[in-house]
Amino acid sequence: MIDFIISNFLYLFIIVLFSVAIGIIGYHLILVNKKSTAKQIVDKIRRDIEKDKKDELYKFKVEMQTKRSKFEQELRQREEKYQRTENQVLEKEKELRRKENQIKILENRFDAKEKKINELEEMLYERHRKVDGLIEEQNKQLETLSSLSIEDAKKQLLKNLEGQAKLEAVHLANEIKEEAKEKAQREAKEIIALAIENLAYEFTMESTLSTVELPNERFKGMIIGREGRNIRAFEEATGVKVIVDDTPELVVLSGYDPVAREVARIAMQNLIKNKSINVNNIQQVVDKASAEVQRSIIKAADDTLRELKITDVHPKMRENLGRLKYRYSYGQNMLQHSKEVAFLTGAMAAELGFNVKLARRAGLFHDIGKAISNNSEGSHVTLGVELAEKCNEHKVVINAILAHHEEAEPIHPISVLVTAADKISGGRPGARRDTxxxxxxxxxxxxxxxxxxxxxxxxxxxxxxxxxxxxxxxxxxxxxxxxxxxxxxxxxxxxxxxxxxxxxxxxxRQTIASKFTDDYEPAVSLEEK
Incomplete structure (x- = not known):
């Protein structure tokens, strides 16, 4: 009995153990199947995420490229607008200077005529007094001389009347001249006022932008710095405005002084290249860039003077000559323009037998005032004359600076040659941009x-x-x-x-005569007489 119970118990235990084993195996199979399914779902999710990420990145790049193209197009449009405005202002300034010169010439003529009229009035007054005395004496003689014939008396009387008429005509002419002078002065003032009024609402805006490309967008944050410290330090060190906007991988430098803008551009490139932008090293990098630009200015001036064989140049004149390397007008580089004018003036002077070295010197320095016109008040002609006088330049060089814009009369033929060479260099096809x-x-x-x-x-x-x-x-x-x-x-x-x-x-003028072969003209017959 006990053996039977034990055998049954073993049999049940084996059955239970087998069932448990089967359950464990089934559960393990189900678990493996679920893990495989979960892995497939995770892989699919990852693939979808990678695809979405690539799509979003592509859309972002396309959008950034579109914005960049739009910004470059707007930048070009602004530059063209600024150039058109500059052209209009320069034309109005030139017209104003021309009218001022005409008015000065008219005033000088009026002053000379007024002086001459005063002298003539004094002479006429003396003559009038003498003529009155003569007429009175002749009338007394006519009264005492009864032996004169009627015709002689008429002739004498007509002669006296003719003299009086001439005096009255002279007085009338003087009054007309005075009236014309007052009218001319009044009209001249009106012309000046009108020119100033037309110019008052205009403003000049040169192309004042330079761009610096960035390796990636991370550099924008480095340029700005914490709380804007880096960008403020850079602007204070260079004097140039830094514009950081949504344009991808690009910053804009804005400033009127082309030399300062070049220094800022080089300094910004060096900071980006070194990948270290902070307040402590900005001034040091700017100083190095400034020294590099200064060396470039001196080298450009020395090369130009060596090429033209011009010596004994004051250091200030040499430095400002080199600064013209970064100055443009109507798209034409001013240093290259000055070299062209110097060569042309020298060539014409050689043909005419004038001093070639002096002619080249006058042609080279005729626009020297444009190197300092961005930082000082006054026209480039006035600033150029002041600089040349301080540097003790030759009087013909100073006169050429004045005369090439008709602000003074030429005192030497070389000044006329400089004016002609300036027009040739600026007027040749392709020299300057024209809208x-x-x-x-x-x-x-x-x-x-x-x-x-x-x-x-x-x-x-x-x-x-x-x-x-x-x-x-x-x-x-x-x-x-x-x-x-x-x-x-x-x-x-x-x-x-x-x-x-x-x-x-x-x-x-041309005259064209034509006939067609189908036109019929009767033959001319000659009849015998």
Whole structure:
């Protein structure tokens, strides 16, 4: 009985043990299956996340590229707008200076005429007094001389009346001159006031921006620094405004002084290259950049003087000459322009037998005032004259600085050559930027002037406005009048327009006779008499 119970108990224990084993195996299989499924889900989630991340990164790059392109386009538009504004202001300033010079010339003429009129009035007063005495004496003689004939008495009387009439005419002429002088002065003041009024609302804005590319966006935070300390220290050290905006991998430097802007650009590049931007080393890097730019300025000046074989130049003149390397006007580099003017002036002086070295010197320094015009008040002509006088430059050089903008009369032919060379260098094709609007206006103005003359059929402006070809009606303009017409058009262009260099006016007159082979003309017969 006990054996039976034990065997049953063992049998049940084996069954239970087998069931437990089967359960454990099943549970293990289920657990393995669940782990495999979970791994697949995790892998799928990871793949989806990576895909979404790549898509978002691609969208971000596309968006950043679009913003960058938009910013560059806006930057170009602003530069073009600033250039157009600068051109307009320079044209108005030139017109104002021209009118001021005309007014000064008129005032000098009026002063000379006034002085001459005063002298003539004194002379006329003396003559009038003498003539009155003579007339009174002659009238007494006429009364005492009864032997005169009627015709002689009439002649004597008419002669006396003629003298009185002449005196009255002189007084009337003096009154007319005085009235004309007052009217001219009043109109001159009105012209000046109108010119100032037209110029008052304009402002000048040069291209004052430089850009520095960044390796990545992280550098923007380094440039700004904690609480903006780095960017403030950089602006104080360079005097240039730093603009950090949403434009990807780019910062903008803004400032009027081109030399300071170049120093800031080099300093910013060095800071980015060293990857160490902090308040402590900014001033040191800026000092190194300033020294580098200063060496570049001196080297540019020395190379230019060596190339032109000009010696005995004051250090201040040499430094400001080198600063022209970073100065642009209408897109033309001022140092290169000064070299061109120097070479042209020297070549013309050699042909005419003048001092070639002095001519090159005057041509090289004619725009020296533009090197300091960004930091001082006054026109570049005034600043250039002041600098040349301080450096004891030759009087012909000083006069060339004044005369090349017609602010003084030339005292030597070299001054005239400098003016001509300046116009050649600035007026040659491609030397300076010209906006499409200004170019279109100049071409249209040339054609309108030529078309305003009677007998002109059509006008074409060619060679970028350097030549106009005028086609005339052959029935109205004869061959001998074509030359006169070309001279009249050229004179009117000189009076009503300002342009560099010269413009050729070509008048074309032609008569075209044509017949067709189908036209019938009766034969001419000769009859015998």
């Amino acid at each position: 499409l609007e200004a170019y279109t206006k100049r071409i249209t103005k040339l054609e309108e002037i030529a078309n305003s003359f009677e007998g002109v059929q059509k006008t074409y402006a060619i060679s970028a406005g350097r030549e106009i070809r005028v086609i005339v009606e052959p029935e109205q303009i004869a061959d001998d009048k074509a030359t006169v017409l070309s001279g009249d058009i050229a004179a009117k262009i000189r009076e009503s327009m300002e342009f560099p260099g010269q413009i050729k006016v070509c008048v074309i």
